[in-house]
Amino acid sequence: MQEDFALSNNKYIPVNFLVVRVRSKRDRLWEVDRDDIELEAAKGLQRFKQREITCTLTLHPTYKNKPVHYIIVPNIEADPVKRADERPFFLRVFASEQIDLVELPATISAEFPSKWDKSSAGGRRVQDNGREN
Numbered sequence: 001m002q003e004d005f006a007l008s009n010n011k012y013i014p015v016n017f018l019v020v021r022v023r024s025k026r027d028r029l030w031e032v033d034r035d036d037i038e039l040e041a042a043k044g045l046q047r048f049k050q051r052e053i054t055c056t057l058t059l060h061p062t063y064k065n066k067p068v069h070y071i072i073v074p075n076i077e078a079d080p081v082k083r084a085d086e087r088p089f090f091l092r093v094f095a096s097e098q099i100d101l102v103e104l105p106a107t108i109s110a111e112f113p114s115k116w117d118k119s120s121a122g123g124r125r126v127q128d129n130g131r132e133n
Contacts, residue, residue, distance in 0.1 A: 001052040001090040012049040016042040018073040
């Protein structure tokens, strides 16, 4: 759910979320196998600007006789995503049985601006005839 427009003055943007099955509660999603996606909340024509998106889903503690966990991945559907499109959201989860809901710690990432030149990774390969590949 997004902040109420009347309170925040932020226009609603298209939102979505995925529920993805993982093997460990410590797993991160670097790549997602389509078979592991339990739910994609907004598909096709459902991707429009709205305050809230709601789905009902039955999850099981095992998959193929192995214990599993689930990660909820909220995202916006702006293309391309701009920093101005980012905003707070509210996630409400209702369950018929007791569950543990844990926020994963922030991913640590670093960028190192650079460029490829002749000294990078050994430089360009020069063929026997003197031409560069």
